Amino acid sequence: MERIRYGIIQAIILTVISFVTAFTFNAFSENGINPFRKMNGVPVLDGFQTEEVEGIRIVGIDEFRSLLDGGGIVLDSRTAEDYDQGHVPGAILFDYFEFGSYLDTVTPYLSFDEEFAIYCTGPYCDDSELLARELFTLGYRKITVFRGGLEGWLEAGLPLETGMHY
Amino acid sequence: MAINEYINGNGVFGGKEGLQEGSARWKDYLVLACRIFLAAVFIYAAFQKADKPLMFADEIRMYRVIGIGPLLYIMAIVLPWVEIICSLSLLTGIFMRGSAFTFIVMNAIFIAVVIYRTFDIMNGEGTPFMDVYFDCGCGFGATYAWKKILEDIVFMLSAMIIYFAPSYRFTLGRRN
Numbered sequence: 001m002e003r004i005r006y007g008i009i010q011a012i013i014l015t016v017i018s019f020v021t022a023f024t025f026n027a028f029s030e031n032g033i034n035p036f037r038k039m040n041g042v043p044v045l046d047g048f049q050t051e052e053v054e055g056i057r058i059v060g061i062d063e064f065r066s067l068l069d070g071g072g073i074v075l076d077s078r079t080a081e082d083y084d085q086g087h088v089p090g091a092i093l094f095d096y097f098e099f100g101s102y103l104d105t106v107t108p109y110l111s112f113d114e115e116f117a118i119y120c121t122g123p124y125c126d127d128s129e130l131l132a133r134e135l136f137t138l139g140y141r142k143i144t145v146f147r148g149g150l151e152g153w154l155e156a157g158l159p160l161e162t163g164m165h166y
Numbered sequence: 167m168a169i170n171e172y173i174n175g176n177g178v179f180g181g182k183e184g185l186q187e188g189s190a191r192w193k194d195y196l197v198l199a200c201r202i203f204l205a206a207v208f209i210y211a212a213f214q215k216a217d218k219p220l221m222f223a224d225e226i227r228m229y230r231v232i233g234i235g236p237l238l239y240i241m242a243i244v245l246p247w248v249e250i251i252c253s254l255s256l257l258t259g260i261f262m263r264g265s266a267f268t269f270i271v272m273n274a275i276f277i278a279v280v281i282y283r284t285f286d287i288m289n290g291e292g293t294p295f296m297d298v299y300f301d302c303g304c305g306f307g308a309t310y311a312w313k314k315i316l317e318d319i320v321f322m323l324s325a326m327i328i329y330f331a332p333s334y335r336f337t338l339g340r341r342n
Contacts, residue, residue, distance in 0.1 A: 003263070007266070007329065008264075009264070010265070011265070011267045011268045011271070013264065014248070014251055014261055015248060015268070018244060018252075022244040022246070023243065023244075025247065026243045031217055031220070032243075033219050033243070097218050097221035099220055127224070130224075
């Protein structure tokens with residue numbers, strides 16, 4: 001019994017030390033996050049709303065292309081490795097998993113008043129939507145997510161650009 | 167119990183049962199091997215995810231046990247550091263029993279959630295058990311579920327050896 005009691009007491013102490021270390025590291029890390037930010041409160045609109053609501057718009061290939069043709073900014077939320085192998089021409093790399101590292105380099109391209117689009121690998125990945133939610137919490141309100149992702153882009157027979165551009 | 171007694175007595179360094187006399191026995195080397203093995207594995211795994219909480223949160227979310235919210239993000243921030251701190255504890259021997267206990271509990275939970283997700287994939291996609299393949303978010307990339315379960319069982323057994331056969335040789339708690 002004593003062995004179990006000491007094991008539990010020590011485990012609790014180690015867990016407390018881990019919490020303190022983890023949150024200290026998180027506070028100073030570039031990729032640190034606020035675990036209490038309101039990610040769930042962000043409205044995601046799928047195009048069927050009858051009234052004007054502020055939120056993240058989910059669009060198909062046609063709307064995505066018209067945004068691109070109109071000179072809109074496009075963000076690629078995949079990793080740098082994926083981006084290097086092929087991305088939508090003109091897209092800016094913004095690896096969702098390294099949100100803090102990319103935020104400072106990408107925000108100069110973004111405007112609070114102009115619409116920009118985000119995509120990820122395909123229709124089943126949700127990194128583009130999660131990145132949109134993160135940016136929404138920072139005050140960006142004109143965000144579009146291209147649901148089809150790079151797979152949808154390729155299915156439409158559109159060309160890719162390779163290499164690192166941003 | 168006085169804190170002094172706790173530090174020098176039964177608490178931190180394991181107490182009388184840890185203070186063996188004479189030369190090291192095979193049990194001491196076995197425990198040392200388990201400590202180094204577990205610490206190396208978990209430090210490597212933790213460093214893959216410690217600075218990428220959003221990536222780790224995404225991997226935890228795939229288990230469909232915890233949804234987006236503070237609990238998910240707190241887990242993503244803290245779990246890699248529990249692995250690092252407990253690994254350092256195993257290497258130094260300070261609070262070794264507590265870290266072994268933590269690794270037993272953690273691996274039991276890992277095994278349970280990997281089995282849960284494996285059945286989820288089997289039911290959802292009709293994939294046979296031996297063919298279920300996914301990234302468990304452990305820091306080692308995608309692998310077969312059965313391999314991951316076996317790995318976690320080996321980790322848990324190693325932690326059990328440290329916990330139930332405490333040898334305090336080769337630790338900071340030993341003087342000889």
